[in-house]
Amino acid sequence: MRTTTRLIALGFASVALAACGHKDKNAPLAFVPADTPYVVANLDILDKPTRQALLAQADAQLPAQLAQLDALAGRLQARDPDGAHLLRAFVAELKGGTIETFAHKAGLDLKGHLAFYGLGMAPVLRFELDDPKAFEDFVGRLEAAYGKKLDLAKIGKQSYRGHAFGASGTEVILAVVGKQAVAALLPADVSPAMLRETLGLDRPHKSLQDDGRLAALAKAKGYKPWLVGDLDMTRFLPLTLAGKDPLLEAVLEAQAKAESAKTGEPLANQLKVPPVCATEASRIAARVPDISFGYTRLDARHQDTRLDVALAADISQAFAGLKVNLPGLGEQGSAPFDLSIALPISQLRAFWSAQSDAVAAKPFTCPALSGLNDGFAKIGAAMQKAAIPPFGDLRGLRIALDTLTSSKISSLPTFTGRLVLATKNPAGLLAMGQMMVPALSHMKPGSDGKPVPVPGDMAKIIGQPSWIAMDTTAIALGVGTGEQGKLSASLKNPPGTPGQLMRMHLSGAMYLDWLQLMETKFDAFAARKAGQPAADATFAHSKAQFATMKAQAARIQSVDAEVHVDHDGLVTTSQTILK
Numbered sequence: 001m002r003t004t005t006r007l008i009a010l011g012f013a014s015v016a017l018a019a020c021g022h023k024d025k026n027a028p029l030a031f032v033p034a035d036t037p038y039v040v041a042n043l044d045i046l047d048k049p050t051r052q053a054l055l056a057q058a059d060a061q062l063p064a065q066l067a068q069l070d071a072l073a074g075r076l077q078a079r080d081p082d083g084a085h086l087l088r089a090f091v092a093e094l095k096g097g098t099i100e101t102f103a104h105k106a107g108l109d110l111k112g113h114l115a116f117y118g119l120g121m122a123p124v125l126r127f128e129l130d131d132p133k134a135f136e137d138f139v140g141r142l143e144a145a146y147g148k149k150l151d152l153a154k155i156g157k158q159s160y161r162g163h164a165f166g167a168s169g170t171e172v173i174l175a176v177v178g179k180q181a182v183a184a185l186l187p188a189d190v191s192p193a194m195l196r197e198t199l200g201l202d203r204p205h206k207s208l209q210d211d212g213r214l215a216a217l218a219k220a221k222g223y224k225p226w227l228v229g230d231l232d233m234t235r236f237l238p239l240t241l242a243g244k245d246p247l248l249e250a251v252l253e254a255q256a257k258a259e260s261a262k263t264g265e266p267l268a269n270q271l272k273v274p275p276v277c278a279t280e281a282s283r284i285a286a287r288v289p290d291i292s293f294g295y296t297r298l299d300a301r302h303q304d305t306r307l308d309v310a311l312a313a314d315i316s317q318a319f320a321g322l323k324v325n326l327p328g329l330g331e332q333g334s335a336p337f338d339l340s341i342a343l344p345i346s347q348l349r350a351f352w353s354a355q356s357d358a359v360a361a362k363p364f365t366c367p368a369l370s371g372l373n374d375g376f377a378k379i380g381a382a383m384q385k386a387a388i389p390p391f392g393d394l395r396g397l398r399i400a401l402d403t404l405t406s407s408k409i410s411s412l413p414t415f416t417g418r419l420v421l422a423t424k425n426p427a428g429l430l431a432m433g434q435m436m437v438p439a440l441s442h443m444k445p446g447s448d449g450k451p452v453p454v455p456g457d458m459a460k461i462i463g464q465p466s467w468i469a470m471d472t473t474a475i476a477l478g479v480g481t482g483e484q485g486k487l488s489a490s491l492k493n494p495p496g497t498p499g500q501l502m503r504m505h506l507s508g509a510m511y512l513d514w515l516q517l518m519e520t521k522f523d524a525f526a527a528r529k530a531g532q533p534a535a536d537a538t539f540a541h542s543k544a545q546f547a548t549m550k551a552q553a554a555r556i557q558s559v560d561a562e563v564h565v566d567h568d569g570l571v572t573t574s575q576t577i578l579k
Helices: 002-012 048-076 081-094 099-106 132-146 192-199 213-221 233-242 246-263 267-271 276-285 313-320 345-361 371-385 426-436 456-462 484-492 508-529 533-553
Strands: 038-041 114-119 122-128 151-155 158-165 170-177 180-187 228-232 290-298 302-310 337-342 394-405 414-423 466-470 474-479 500-507 556-565 569-578
Touching: 048 081, 048 099, 048 533, 081 099, 081 132, 099 132, 114 192, 122 192, 132 170, 151 192, 170 192, 170 246, 180 192, 180 246, 213 228, 213 290, 228 233, 233 276, 233 290, 246 267, 313 345, 313 556, 345 371, 394 508, 414 426, 414 484, 426 466, 426 474, 456 466, 466 484, 474 484, 500 508, 508 533, 508 556
Parallel strands: none
Antiparallel strands: 038 114, 038 228, 114 122, 122 180, 151 158, 158 170, 170 180, 228 290, 290 302, 302 569, 337 394, 337 500, 394 414, 414 474, 466 474, 500 556, 556 569
């Protein structure tokens, strides 16, 4: 379901800032306050061939995903029949057609603008419509299926639908304003000023479109303009903890009233937020001031993304120049599943010990953050233990799988592949392993990287012929026929580059093998529980999920990911190639 949702959202993408620099005063970004704590929006339009290719992909996956929604409706039927009716009505809108057909019937503009943002902490979704009357009719059909109509209200001449949730002190509103739809979650007693700004009747003093922050972020990080997101932690965390945001105030008050009714605890006591909470929220935000993401490439066959986590300078400096001597971390893996993870224990120990000492020297006093004191104390204690060999000598590990299949004689899967452990003391790690597993005690691999067969007794336990190879930087284990020929090369693969922490490669075929293995195990479990109504409904839902995931996996050629730290912070990139 996530893939189709993402593709529908991308279909909404259109021009917010045209190439000539002209700014549409009615684009969704023109209604987003410049100081919003979070936003996801488009800055430009997808070209027609790419949009059509993405819609075709979504259409191919649609039947399996509708089956999944049908199964979910079946699970809801007993405890929430109205919700099940609503879900089935939504399925009916999509069944038998395409995403484009659905969008036309619902009045959605697949070439329109889109923005999801926070008015304070209150989430607001604003998107353009191709046919406002068709959208109103679509909402009416969903209301009829649900069996309950949303309340109708007006502010000035603008009408809107709403439904209050008494238990949470919130209200969801939905409105058509001109040729845009607006949906938001607001306080149940929302002020007229906040309601008017939500609906766009009053504009923010300065908009995100005027500010240009999102466009500048996209340019700096290499995000393509089709979908860009930003979470400003320097605004988000203080709003969350200071107790002054209207939406969070409403939620907390509703919870406090419920608690007061049970225990008699005065509301004033429960709603009191010490001023230090805002200060300490800013203290945390200074360590991780911003998180952003976006596509770096998007076309019919490629979906590449980037996620940036900005970090304080001392954190970035601790890892940006760190080069981890883990063979394989420095190049894209070639095995169907190839994962390299840097584990520079000595550097991690020094860093986290320093963080633990800093919190101990200046503990958090905000009640909502007091648990962090104990958490960092435990981290400090764990870092002391991490110094003990062989853990303190570790640099990283690599797992490369060539095959993965279910076993007919064991609950564990059968696999062939290699495990590489990078360490400052390979011989010491082997010696410790020989002490723990006497069957290995007669092995004497040299430091030349040549594979030595694992003794027969140990090979029987593993279930396949196996080999060990070692050099001065790492020790490697190969499992399965033919793996001995790959061990020496595995030890000679390039180590990580400065700042590199992780690298992964996954082929579409291996992804399908993994899903098939999981489904086989699931089917065996379901067979033992067959005949139990609740279990049967759960299993039907899970089978639909497997069908959806397998349909998606069948289209994937490969997925690659890489994580590194640069002078600005933590960067995660991924590249998905479709068949």
